[in-house]
Amino acid sequence: MYLQIIEQVRQRIAVGDWRPGESLPSIRQLAADLQVSVITVKRAYLELERDGVIATQQGKGSIVAANAHLRSRIHDQELAAHLTQAARIGSLLGLSPRDLQSRLRAAIDQQADVDKERT
Amino acid sequence: MSEFAAQLAGVGKDYRFFSLQDVSLVIPVGQIMGFIGPNGAGKSTTIRILMGLVHQDRGEVRLLGRQMPAAQALAKQDVGFASEDMRLYDAATLDWHMRFVQSIYASWDSAYAQTLIKRFDLRPEQRMKSFSRGQRVKATLLLVLARRPKLLVLDEPTTGLDPVARHEVIRELSDVMLDDHRSVLFSSHNTQDVEQISDQITFIDRGRIIDCRDKEAFLERWRRIRMELPADLALPVLPGVVDVKQSGRLAVATTNAFDARLPNAYEAAGIRVHAVENMTLEEIFVTNVMCSREEVNA
Amino acid sequence: MNAMLVRRLIAKDLYLHRVPLLLIAGGGGLSIATMYAGGIAGLLGTISAFIVLIFLSIVLPMQTVVSERKERNLPFVMSLPISPADYTVAKVAFNVSAFVALWLAIAAGVLGTFSLANSGGVIPLGIAVALFPFVSFCLQLAVALIIESELWSIVTMATCNVSYSFAWVLLSRIPGIRDELRGAVPIWNQTVVSLVSIEVTVIVAALALTFFFQSRKTNFI
Secondary structure (H helix, E strand, O other), rough: OOHHHHHHHHHHHHHHHOOOEOOOHHHHHHHHHHHHOOEEEEEEEEHHOOOEEEEEEEOOOEEEEOOOOOOHHHHHHHHHHHHHHHHHHHHHHHHHHHHHHHHHHHHHHHHHEEEEEEE | OOOOOEEEEEEEEOOOOEEEEEEEEEEEOEEEEEEEEEOOOOOHHHHHHHOOOEOOOOOEEEOOOOOEOOOOOHHHHHHHEOOOOOOOOOOOOOHHHHHHHHOOOOOOOOOHHHHHHHHHOOOOOOOOHHOHHHHHHHHHHHOOOHHOOEEEEOOOOOOOOOOOHHHHHHHHHHHHOOOOOOEEEEEOOOOOHHHHHHOOEEEEEEEEEEEEEHHHHHHHOEEEEEOOOOOOOOOOOOOEEEEEHHHOOEEEEEEEOOOOOOHHHHHOOOEEEEEEEEHHHHHHHHHHHHHHHHHHHH | OOHHHHHHHHHHHHHOHHHHHHHHHHHHHHHHHHHHOOOOHHHHHHHHHHHHHHHHHHHHHHHHHHHHHHHOHHHHHHOOOOOHHHHHHHHHHHHHHHHHHHHHHHHHHHHHHHHHOOOHHHHHHHHHHHHHHHHHHHHHHHHHHHHHHHHHHHHHHHHHHHHHHHHHHHHHHHHOOOHHOOOOHHHOOOOHHHHHHHHHHHHHHHHHHHHHHHOOEEEEE
């Protein structure tokens, strides 16, 4: 569950809802809003801080880290996570590296088609 | 007064066919504690002892820093109690109950009470006799929530509620968290609710506390490891593994002290690890109870 | 002891049980009024007033103590900021006040009527008899609070009811009582005085024992 919270915070930042320097909701406020326990939000915030996504000031709450490359950094972290996941699942399914690569190729091509339609 | 909303130390109570043994529990201020146990485990007894409704045979009980049962009248000023086996007066209306409670507690918040009436969809002019079961539960909770007590002690607050009502109750309990001076103890069969909003979780079985730690620690320490053994290889016994189920070449090991090295240790022994899975609180609870019962029987 | 809370508890009981109490008051008034018709109506009115008092002695403990437990209202009451002693005081205070108020009114009404009809000789025995339901009430209240069992409350009630008949029989066999009844003036002989003293002692003892045993309880629910 705390992973979902981390995900949500990352996305809000990536999309630009929460800008660098802006305050995040307090741990208790977010817990109440999401109806999850305080300890779960605490854990999520701790990990976000460890990853440098947010910074916590003693007694003042947390703010989005002022990092110019934050967006791309977040996306980069996202990509890394997804690739690790893909490799793991591929292995569970018993796919060979080649099979996995062709699947990735297919996905890239599909995205290219979508991008073409948008423009 | 104290940094704990409630403390039980070495509490024991003997009945003819059941005994509460050496129950020790603390609820830090500003936290929500979920209390899970099978039927007859002693949840209600523990809660009654905490509220001074039953006197313990052994051990010390402090409610909001005050000794129980001696100082119960004072302690209960700031404690809201609702239990599943509690009923309001059939012949009186909800409105009468609200005015009665208001006349006793200075902390009654009329505006919030009205908000809850709307949210819980209740009719104050109706007699309790004609309330459905779910409405009764909500009415009882309303009387307790509208006072904004420092500690809420709830015995099965969501039992018997439809999903919508449960959601509303969870929402109100979540709002209690906004104030870091307020605390909640709630017992429940519904491990989902407990998993969602508890900070601390306590498991009780057969009159004993079998585990008590913060929720994230529970979720992090327990794992299921699914494996495939090569033919003729026996599963090595590794530390921290509390349960193993094997059918043919497939095995599932359950551990309560998960460490990344554990699946590696299996792999090193030539076993193929298919998956390392998180467990839901319910699965953790059931496994925990089974293991502790085996230990006692052994 | 928390006086404000005890007052609220008493007020709560008064509100919740106002209907039976009003009905009993009405029944008592009607009985007394019936007596004024004279003759056989006088006897009927007296008996009916006695029956009303018996009802009162049953209804009060049953409704305020036994029902509260049976209907599972007790945890709600005990969740209030009170001690078990506060609860006992509030229950006994309400029960005894309600009972005494109605009992005094009805007994005084009946005996006063006799007095007006120049049958004041009845009064000493009348008081002794009127105390029967009082004694029965205190015993039922004590059993209801201490033993907490609907079954035992019913047993107590039944036993008291049956005892009334025996009490009548015993009374009529005591020498010296009959003669004084016909007079216009109340005469207090030794027998009646002893009888009344015993009854009052039982009443006080029952109430005292109630408080004593309640204070020693370790399971309040």
